[in-house]
Amino acid sequence: MSAAARAVRAVRIPLRARAVIAGAAFAGLVAFTWPFVVAPGRFGSAYAPPLIFGALLVLILAVVVSEIASGGIDAKALAMLGVLSAVNAGLRPLGAGTAGVETVFFLLVLAGRVFGPGFGFTLGCTSLFASALLTGGVGPWMPYQMFGCAFVGLVAGLLPRLRGRAEVLLLAGYGALSGYLFGFLLNLSFWPFSLDPHSSIAYLPGLPFTEQWHRYLLFDLATSLGWDTGRAVTTALAVLLAGPAVLAVFRRAARRAAFEAPVHFSAAPR
Numbered sequence: 426m427s428a429a430a431r432a433v434r435a436v437r438i439p440l441r442a443r444a445v446i447a448g449a450a451f452a453g454l455v456a457f458t459w460p461f462v463v464a465p466g467r468f469g470s471a472y473a474p475p476l477i478f479g480a481l482l483v484l485i486l487a488v489v490v491s492e493i494a495s496g497g498i499d500a501k502a503l504a505m506l507g508v509l510s511a512v513n514a515g516l517r518p519l520g521a522g523t524a525g526v527e528t529v530f531f532l533l534v535l536a537g538r539v540f541g542p543g544f545g546f547t548l549g550c551t552s553l554f555a556s557a558l559l560t561g562g563v564g565p566w567m568p569y570q571m572f573g574c575a576f577v578g579l580v581a582g583l584l585p586r587l588r589g590r591a592e593v594l595l596l597a598g599y600g601a602l603s604g605y606l607f608g609f610l611l612n613l614s615f616w617p618f619s620l621d622p623h624s625s626i627a628y629l630p631g632l633p634f635t636e637q638w639h640r641y642l643l644f645d646l647a648t649s650l651g652w653d654t655g656r657a658v659t660t661a662l663a664v665l666l667a668g669p670a671v672l673a674v675f676r677r678a679a680r681r682a683a684f685e686a687p688v689h690f691s692a693a694p695r
Contacts, residue, residue: 456568456572456614514558530604533545534600534660534664535581535675539672542581545582550574553567566611580603626640
């Protein structure tokens with residue numbers, strides 16, 4: 426495979442960082458799915474689980490970013506991360522809040538694809554954090570959004586290696602799927618507190634997993650499917666229309682930056 430065809434890894438993921446990411450994934454899974462696994466009556470307050478797990482997510486994501494950075498991110502990759510985080514933070518207010526239109530996912534997908542899963546994971550965290558500060562969207566939901574977007578970028582970097590039109594179609598399909606999965610996961614962060622307990626689609630502690638799962642599927646279909654469809658369609662169309670050009674720009678920048686090129690020091694001539 427030629428050097429141009431090889432994927433560039435702006436942020437390498439050493440073994441230790443992979444273990445930390447796996448721990449973050451497990452913590453995130455628990456944070457999202459606690460209504461299905463936590464027995465009723467174990468917490469003193471109904472709001473304790475999301476607050477505890479939200480704080481845990483912030484700490485673990487900070488450790489993950491630190492581990493990835495210590496594994497090889499250099500000044501050039503850090504500059505690229507800052508630029509793309511700022512761009513994504515600026516793009517988000519253009520679409521969020523209008524029929525589910527979301528303008529940040531396509532950039533996460535394309536950047537994760539070109540610069541690697543570690544860079545995509547970090548970009549998901551930093552861009553959502555920056556956009557939350559920019560728009561005043563800081564709240565208990567922010568760690569869940571950061572975690573969800575981080576893994577959108579991470580998985581994009583792990584997709585099968587294709588080139589040309591096949592790659593664009595793969596990324597567009599993944600972008601659409603990630604739009605639905607992101608909404609599906611984020612709904613879990615507020616579903617237990619958003620409905621009358623007597624509703625047939627409300628969270629009811631103590632129910633068997635199958636019945637609880639059925640209630641949540643109905644809740645997601647009734648309240649979020651249209652919004653998630655807007656996000657999925659927006660991301661897929663953005664990748665199809667702008668994907669080839671953005672991929673070319675990112676790959677050209679990655680080749681010229683030579684993120685992983687070794688640095689040699691020599692004595693100055695006398």
